[in-house]
Amino acid sequence: MKEKFMIGELAKLFNISTDTIRHYDKKGLLKPQCNKDNSYRYYDVRDFFKLSRILFFKSLDISLEDIKNYLHNKNTENLLVLLKKKEKEAHAKVQHWSALENKIKTKIQIIESAQKDLDIVRLKMMPARSGIFLRIKQKDDHYETKKMFSDNKQYIAMSSWLVDGQIYTSLEKEDLEKGIFNKFSYFIELPFAEDILKSDIITLPKGEYACISFLGPYREMHKHYEILIHWISNHGYKITGNSIEKNIVDYDFSDSEEEYISEIQIPVMKIK
Incomplete structure (x- = not known):
């Protein structure tokens, strides 16, 4: 033995x-x-x-x-089949983890960049973004908001693949110009909008945006809209479209309102 x-x-x-x-x-x-x-x-x-x-x-x-x-x-043939199958699976995992790493890095960069530029108006060249606007009649009507999200759940799920993984708040151009900051809609950015056949898809064109980031609760948002619109007017620009509000750090990331970081983006064009 x-x-x-x-x-x-x-x-x-x-x-x-x-x-x-x-x-x-x-x-x-x-x-x-x-x-x-x-x-x-x-x-x-x-x-x-x-x-x-x-x-x-x-x-x-x-x-x-x-x-x-x-x-x-x-046999050799079955060995190659087994190894190639695993190679394909491994490649998919590598792509997944690489995308996850990039997503994490980008979120870190967004937070750190916003912290450095607080309360400073900057012009940013933004890429074209496609998605759908969801307009609500009563902002405090939670039933209407719930129904609206439920009716568009497939788009909300797609939006979660984006770096920020969130739905943006938006004010219409006409309201911005009138100084009305309490009427808003939601903008769901879609990463694969070109594959979706839906008449509601809207593309925000590539272009310059006047942007400001600030620290604090949402109830202070209107003050920063006023600062931004004042800057736009004083520097010879005009508003060309709806705003985008990015909640970079919100109540899902921090329990303190004082740590919330938001960025307002307003598309602009230089007046000739």
Whole structure:
């Protein structure tokens, strides 16, 4: 029996638990042999190499079911099929984690940039953005707001893939010019708007936006609208469209209103 491996010996060689080897036995991956004289279960050299292959496939995150299917029909063609399938899955995971990393980095940059530029009016060149505007008649009517979101839940789900993962508040151009800051609508930005056949899709054109970030509660929003509109008028610009309000840090990110960070964006054009 010196050429045989007891389960404990085999486990130590591969630095795994005996429970792991027993689990492979139950799954039909690695069946021990049995000594008829003493009923001891043991593994031979061939099982040693078989276990090494099982652990190799496990290191590639291949499922036990796929490993079992392959071991029951081993050949080069099936090996390539198994590896290429896992390569495709791994590539998808790499893309997912890369996108997640970029999303996190961008959110960090947005917060840190806003903190540096608080209460400073800046002109920003913004890319074209597509989405839908949801207008509500009564801003304090929670039933109407709930129904509106429910009716457009597919677009809200799509919007969550964006970096900010939120729905923007927006004031109409006419209200901005009249100094009315308590009537608003929601703008849901859609990342794949070109694939959606819906007449309500609106594209905010690429262009210059007068922007201001501020720290504090939403009830202070109107004061910063006034500052921004005053700046636009004094610097020879005119408002060309609806505003966008970005809640960079809101009540879902901080329990203190004093830590809320918001940015107002108003599209503008230089008056000739």
